[in-house]
Every structure is written in C-alpha cells, then in structure tokens.
Amino acid sequence: MRRLGFALISAAYCWTVGAEDAPPEDGEPTEPDADAEEEPLPPPHGAESLTVNWVHLGILIGCATVLAIYAGYIFLVVDRRPEVKALDDPELDDKTYDFALPQEIEDFEELKLADPAPEERELAMALLERAKAGIPLIEQLEKDHPRMARLFQAGLLDLSVWEQLAAAEAAMDAEVSSVQAEAEKLQAGWGKGVFSQAYQAVRGEREQKARQQKLEETEKREACTLSLTFTSAADGRKLQLSADGKNVSSQTPMKLRDGGAATEVPAESQLEAMMVCGAPPEERTYTARPQPLKLDAAKEKQWLQLGSDAAALRLQVKFLSCQRAGKRVLTVGDIRATVPADAE
16 A cells, blocks of 8 residues: 555646656647637746646645655554564553562572581572473563554553553563572582473473363263162162263273262162263263163173164173172173264
C-alpha cells in the first residue's frame, strides 16, 4: 500500500506536465481561411496560464492531502500493529515482576552460619541448589525484556511494570554475582562455571520430568478399569468388584484390586460388566449384556463366559470354591477380557 501514495503523486505530476506540453489536436499548423469568421480575441497575456496553474496547484494539493492521510494511517495503525498484538498477549494480563527471591538463598545463608560449621561439600551442594533456583527467573527475564522494551518505547506498557522489570533484573544480576563470588570462595575457578553446572542440572531435571509425564500419559491412555456388579437373586444386594488391565485386546488378563480375590460372591445373581479404557478426551467405554449367574459351590473351579457379541465387551471369569467358616464360599479367581477388534 505504500506504493499507492507514490503512484498518485507520479500520476498527478505527469498529467499536469503533459497538459502544458500537449501539441494541437490536428497535429500540423494550418493556413488561416480568408472566408472564415473572425475568431474572438485571445484572453489577455498570462490569463490562460494562470488558470491552468491554479488547476495544477489544486491537483497537487489534493494529492499531497491524500498522501498525508495515508502516511498517518501507516504510522498510527499499520506500524503499531505488532505492538498492539503483543499487548493483547494473554501472558501480559496482570503481568508483574514483584516476586520474592528463591528460598534457597536464605537456606544457604543459614547453612553458612550453622554451628558446627558445615563441610565444604555440603556448602557447595547448597550453593548449587541456590543457583538452580534462580535459573527460571533469569530465563523469564531474558525472555520478557525485548518484548517489554518494545512496548515501553511505543508507549503501550505501564511505567510501573517497566520499573518492576528493571528492579527484578537488577536483583537477579546481584544474585548471580553473589553466587559466583561464593563459588569462587569454595573452589578457585568455580565462579565461572557454577551457573553452567546449574543449567545442566536443571535441564536434566526437566528432561526427566518430561519423560515421566509422557510415561504417565501413556499409562493413562493404555489403562483399563473393569467393574463387575453382582446383584444377589436372594435379597437383591449388590456387590461390586474392580480389576485393572493394560492394553486390553484379546483375552487380556485383568488384576483384581486389593481384597477382591478374597471377596465372597453369591452363587445365584445377575452379573453386569463395564470397562473404561484410556483417559479423556479419548476415553472408551465397553459393556457386556447382563447375564444370570448360577454357580455350583461344590466345584473347586468353574469358568463363566460373559458376553458373546464381538462388537461388545466379552469376559471369561474363573470362580473358585473354598471352605470358609464351616461352609463353601465362592470367589473370583481369574478374569480375562476381550474388547472389539476395531477398538484395539
């Protein structure tokens, strides 16, 4: 759009110059016709030139006005768009640099004054922790300073925020110098390398945290929880058992939660099953059609197939019979789960 202003001026200039130098319309001069009526006398000398000059001047003034308006638009709107966009950054909402220095600073100072005096290695470890604690603040200030400086120069940043930033930078500069001085006292030459060592330690901790977080997310995504609900045919009481599995596909073993293997289940009941796999927003739920259950307590082991639809949850449950308090009781011994093939 900047080229538009220059194009307007150039076009106006060429038009005015061309109008003054244009040849007669018929091209060649002609002899006067004796029989033709006498033409009126030309205007006084200079009158026509004065009229043309006023027209040209008006055109130039109009073009200059358009160009001035355009230049104002560029300066006040277009050129300030990056600053306005930066000001709309959600991170700048309620931005403040009035933060407290890390607790590790005070911990180190208290350790120095401890009685009996700490060993040099203990002091060195405490100083390294102090340096590590300051790194996130240093990184934040280094990240924010260029952007805040542009906003401040453009008049888009409150003076109090800029003063807070400057004070925070001064405080962290003093902290860096103090840590380096303490490191030099503990070991000659360590002052230059203490923050490099701290950065390496912080980077390692961050990588370890990222790996752990990724592992936890994977475990949540692969985890499945099975709920079995027994409704007694005798009195209608409900009993619920839970089991956990991982990457459930075809006949995947499920592990009963603590106490589940020893829980007595009714011999006659209505059995329902539901399995939830993954975590929001990719959570998946599978169910099996309720099925009447009638077990024989005289049998030590018996398997039950729950569900036969390949498009739903299917279970194989092993029940065990044992002697307890003078009577035979039934418990769940083993569970294997199968989910629909298209859900694996």
